[in-house]
Every structure is written in structure tokens, then in C-alpha cells.
Amino acid sequence: MENTVLDPQKLPGWGIDANPENDPTYPMREPRLNITQDPESKTHRPTQQPIDIELLKSIERPTVSAVFGEAAPPSGLSGMIRRFAFKYSESHYGHWLPLLLADRVNVVEGVLGDLVHGKVPNIFAEKGYKMEWKYNRGPFVLKMATIAAVTTGAVLLLTSKDKDKDKLKDRQKSRGGRRSYFPYE
């Protein structure tokens, strides 16, 4: 890539915020407080938002935060997994891995919830494939064709095994039982 850079000192604002004392810089530069210098922080808290939904609280905190979001309270199987996860601290895989699992379970719950409410999710639209079709058609078609081919191949492979099994059973039945490879069996 060709690079022709102008003299930076001619750029608007060059060095305008330069500060030889900018070391250590933010977040260390600001006067740091410890709890002894800020005893009020132990006692003073903002007004508490009424707790009228189920909240999962980190065990690394003493209290619910003064405000909190209410986007999607835990529910269903994913909610049970999330409750389990919150028995562990944020430094523990027992916290994060169940949460990732719960997220995936929640996706299935979301699809089922849509169907229960009479809505069939439009996966093509939700994935924004219209944009791929418009701006990236060749690779997109190739990708979809590959997925279709792999899926078809997998289905054929699995069903052909079933057919082989059926044929084997039929042969065994016609010979009056299981074929033995051992002469004295």
C-alpha cells in the first residue's frame, strides 16, 4: 500500500493535548482515592431502584446495585442454568461456561416461544442475508451451496447406513437368524 504522509505538525490540532506530565496517564494520573480517604463510600449509596423482578447478583458484590436493567429476567431452562452459574464467582469457569450454555438453550427457547405465539421466525431475514445477496452474491451462493451439499451428503450417508442395516436384517431373517462367523458357535 502506497503511503504519503503530510507533515503532521501542519495538521489541525497537532500536539494540542500534548502534556509532558502525561505519565502516568489516565486512569492512574487522576488523584487516586483509597477507602480511608473516602469513608463516605462505605455508607452513602444512591437511592435504590425498587426490586420488582428476579435479579441474579454476582457473589462478589454485597448488594444489588442502585439501578439495574430489566431487559430479560431469567426464565425457563436457561434461567435455571443461569441461577446455577451465579453460585460461582466471576473468576470461576463454573460461572461463565454455564452462562454460555444458557445462552444457547435460550435461543431454542426463543424459537419455541415464537412458534407458541404463532410466529415462524424468518431466519433468512433475521440473518440479514438480503445484504449478502446484494453485495456479496458469488461467495454467498458458494457458501450456501456448500452448506446444502454437506447437509445433503450427511443425510444421504446416515440414511444409507440405515438402509444397509435394514438389508442386513432382511438377509438374516431369510437365513433364519444371525450370521455367525465362528464355526463352533
Next chain:
Amino acid sequence: MLAMDYRGPKRVRASQKPMPEIKHPQDAIVRVTRTCICGSDLHLYNGNVPDTRVGTTFGHEFTGVVVEVGPDVTKVKVGDHVIVPFNVACGECHFCKQGLFGNCHESNTEASAVGGIFGYSHTAGGFNGGQAEYARVPYANVGPTVIPEGMDPDDAVLLTDVVPTGYQAAEMAGIQPGDTVVVFGAGPVGIMAARCCWLFGAGRVIIIDKEDYRLEFAKNYANCEAYNFEKDMDDPVVFIKKITDFMGADCVIDAVGAEAAGNAAQTITGRKLLLQAGSATALHWAINSVKKGGVVSIVGVYGPTDNLVPIGNVLNKGLTIRANQASVKRLLPRLIDHIQNGIINPKALITHRIPLEDVADGYRMFSAKLDNCIKPILISPSANL
């Protein structure tokens, strides 16, 4: 009201949802006028952030007109058009008192490591975000800042995250006049970081990415050197050493985070198998390409679990690592001045305007980098602006 609705990895739609309500005396409700899709939204979109629940609304970059306020709100009033910083910050806790508005202790029940962030999973507080017609804004006496008269709303919406995060990346790098700074990632934040490095007196700014159209844009917008790590070099670390007399850069900024490309092992373990909290390729390169005693500034977002990084080299090279979510409120006055004085021009980053109804198309376009997309903004049907 219409709102973005997360349905699962790479699946979103616009749905009708209940109007937000005042839940706390310091709450405000805003009618959203501009909202963006951020690169860090893609971590949620791809299903990489634990506790991202189906049915939540993303969006931590938005401006809006105040339509309702709680009884204790005194700093903004109905009708004010405000910038809403992406951090939910109380302004009273031990951390907010120190200007650490990105680390508020009274805005997130579900995790102690991160403060509340609008529309950024339950790990960041479970707040619905601004990719909607209306949004609830807690602590309205602290975060929301009235947009100065005459400021373009497109500039204003980028003051909620992109500009302060890019600026803080340069600030945290501790740039001294004449320093050579390398920025990994030519997304909106990386481009803004490259531009802001000059404000601190950098002598040379180099940006590295793999998308030519973004590098071309960065080169012109930020007047920096731009290199494609897939085409211009075999090994980014060796390349940077070579162009810095084998010393390394004085400061390196990681403006990529969890979605980094460039290393198959990191991509597979971090982005595909989720065995790491995202791919740490950019951070790996940053640590290895900065000079001994140099500074690595991290604003790229990673998940909360673990990442494979060469921490031994941090020790052996005597590096300083600084990282934080941007403290938007702290930086707003200075950045508003810079925009009003024509020093930075954020709105030039916006490449696409997408109706909120087509939010799924917007996410796909941004995520797959289609149609030379750099920064998409969503326009809600109620924006009236």
C-alpha cells in the same frame, strides 16, 4: 415501540416492544434520534459475550430527546436533545468520584468487573439499549449531556463512544512528542485513535488492518501510514520492528478486541470454539511489537473469561499496559471543543444510514464488511430529525 430484538447468534430483528418506564427517581426516557451499531456490538451479535439473553435490545451509542423525567432529575428537562454516554454511571460511588465513569459500582448487579453499559448483555447490567424508538436512561443527572447548539446530530452520536474511546486510547498510550504509535484495527475506533494520536504530538502513526477500503479511508482521514497485514507483510511483528530500526513502536494501541483475524489458532480457539474470550491476535501482536519499556493501550473489547497472551514478554520487556472502557463523561467537554473548533470531524466516519426496521441488514452489512461499510447508523421511525 419498535426495537432491535436479539434472537440468537447472528440473528436479530426489529420487533414491537413495550415502552420503557421510569423505574428510579433519577431516570429519564428519551426518544432516540440517532443510534449506531458499534464494533463491540458484534461480540454480542456473534454470541461471544456470556449472559446475552434472547429478547434484549442492543445499542450503547445513541442520542435522544428527553420525553419524561423522574422526580429527582434536575440536570436535564423534557425537550432537551442529549448525548447519552454508553456507560451507566451514578456519579456518587467511590469510582465515579475518581473520574472512572466506565467503572461505576452502582449500575451492574450481575458482575463486579464491569460497570453498567446500555444494551450490552446482562453481564453489563441487563439494560435495554438505544437501538429502539425510546430508551430508559438511568442516572439522568450524571450521564446525559445537552447537545450544544449548532452541533450536527451525526457528530453528537459519535461522542457517545467512538470519539471518546479513540481519544482515550491515545491518551492512555502516554504519547510523548515525536513518538511512533502503531494502531491495530482500522475500524471506527482505530481510525479515531489514529487521528487523536496527533493531538498528543505523535511523530509517526501507523495503522494495521486487513481491509484495504478501511486502510485507504484511515490514511486519508487520519493522515497516517496504513498497511495491510495480509498483503504488505509476512509477520506484522517483524514488519513493525523493521520499520522502527528493530526497536519496536513506542506505543501500541489494540483497537480490535475479540473479533481479531490473522492467527488461525487464536481464531479457532477464541472465535469458533469459545475456549478463549475471543481471539487475542491483536493484543498478542501489540505486546510483541512495542519496544522495551513501551506502552500498550487496550480499548479493543474482550469477553470476561481468559485469553492466551504472551504475559512473559510483558514482564521481560518491562511494558506498561493501560486499558479501560472510555470514561465518556470525563472527556466530553474537551471533545466537544475539538469538534466545534474543527479539529476532529467524527461524522465523516458514517458510511451507511439504515432504517431501524432493517436492523438485521445493518448488522449483517457491518459484520461482513459489505459495501465498504465503516460506520452504520440506525434511524428510528420516531427520530424526526
